[in-house]
Amino acid sequence: MEGKEPDPRFTLANERTFLTWLSTSLALTAAGVAIAFVPGDGGLPWIRTPLAVTLVLLGALAAATAYPRWRRIEAALRQDGPLPPPVIAPVLGYGVAAVALLALVGLLSFR
Template sequence: MAAEPPGTEPDYRFTLANERTFLAWIRTALGLLAAGVAVRQLVPAFAVPGATTVLALACTTLAAVVAATSFPRWRRVQRAMRAGTPLPHSRMVGVLAAGVLLMALLAAVLVITG
């Protein structure tokens, strides 16, 4: 692991809040992964061939993206707090919201046509 960036030590409450946010992203990734496995293994086949596989892959892909971006985000926020600079913005909030919305719409269409 890389050495701590230079700067002042942030208030421990902010560091712990940043850690809790990181853990929330990881919990979200685990939930999406569990949903993907559940869809593939437990949901009966839809009328559209391969639809359960597509939905499961969408869940697991989004889980991988969330997990892969959570630690770099934690590190960027930690560095910004140490340097006293504004916190970086994250595109993942929009990506996650859009991904879940698209999966919900796909699931709704599959259930309706079903």
């Protein structure tokens, strides 16, 4: 990358953020797989698949965007430019909210 070497604290903070995005991705994917494949007596089968698919897609999206975001931030640090906004954050936030609402519908329907 071109530009001057940034303060190591900022580079390491950027790396920790990258790893956190990957951890979030793994957690979302694991939750989706668990909903899809762990047998259980409760819950409605029609709601398990949409929940699982949504969680796995959100996990894949978080993982796919983690490295490009790390690169953009690293470049901005090296060029003393403004940091790019987290474009994926609203998608993940609204996606998790949609999963929560779908789960709530499933819970209320199960009664």
